[in-house]
Amino acid sequence: MTAFTHHLNRLPVMFCLKLLPFCIAGLVNPAVAEEMTTHGSHVHGEAALTFVLDGNEAELALVTAAGNILGFEHKAATPEEQQQQKTQLEMLQSGRWFSADTAANCTVAGQEVRIEQDDHGHADLYANIQLLCQAPLKLQNLQFGLFELASGLTTIKAQYLVDGVAGAQELSATSPALKLR
Numbered sequence: 001m002t003a004f005t006h007h008l009n010r011l012p013v014m015f016c017l018k019l020l021p022f023c024i025a026g027l028v029n030p031a032v033a034e035e036m037t038t039h040g041s042h043v044h045g046e047a048a049l050t051f052v053l054d055g056n057e058a059e060l061a062l063v064t065a066a067g068n069i070l071g072f073e074h075k076a077a078t079p080e081e082q083q084q085q086k087t088q089l090e091m092l093q094s095g096r097w098f099s100a101d102t103a104a105n106c107t108v109a110g111q112e113v114r115i116e117q118d119d120h121g122h123a124d125l126y127a128n129i130q131l132l133c134q135a136p137l138k139l140q141n142l143q144f145g146l147f148e149l150a151s152g153l154t155t156i157k158a159q160y161l162v163d164g165v166a167g168a169q170e171l172s173a174t175s176p177a178l179k180l181r
């Protein structure tokens, strides 16, 4: 994927914070918005991520095939699977699957993680993290340690909107840094 940048009016940003994945995808590329709202068509190995920073508030939204994170997609059946699921959901809730530049002084202000099972043996995993950053102008990069914590994950297709400037980048274990500025 080639990187691209649009300059956007400030107006839609707060609106975007509420409707994050759809809004940012829609602003950048209507085809991507379509893909992200279509259920049951997830790609094993891939995750979609959106990141929005507005003032000192930020939100990350990750959507991925549950198997990429859990190692399985059926309902956890054995004690080992239940433990594995619990460990991985707690990891996502903690926000330690990514790191922001220390100088930006960001802390996790809220989170929501959930699994949605379909009728065909597949499941999607959603992780939303809200951040509060004391020095948001110093936020240059987000590093994704998630590749080391989720063995089934090979690619994160990331889109961002930082103070009205949007862009996109594809991340992998060898290229885990999302450059925001």
Ligand SMILES: [Zn+2]
Pocket (backbone or CB within 6 Å): 042, 044, 065, 066, 067, 073, 121, 122, 123
């Ligand atoms: Zn699946």
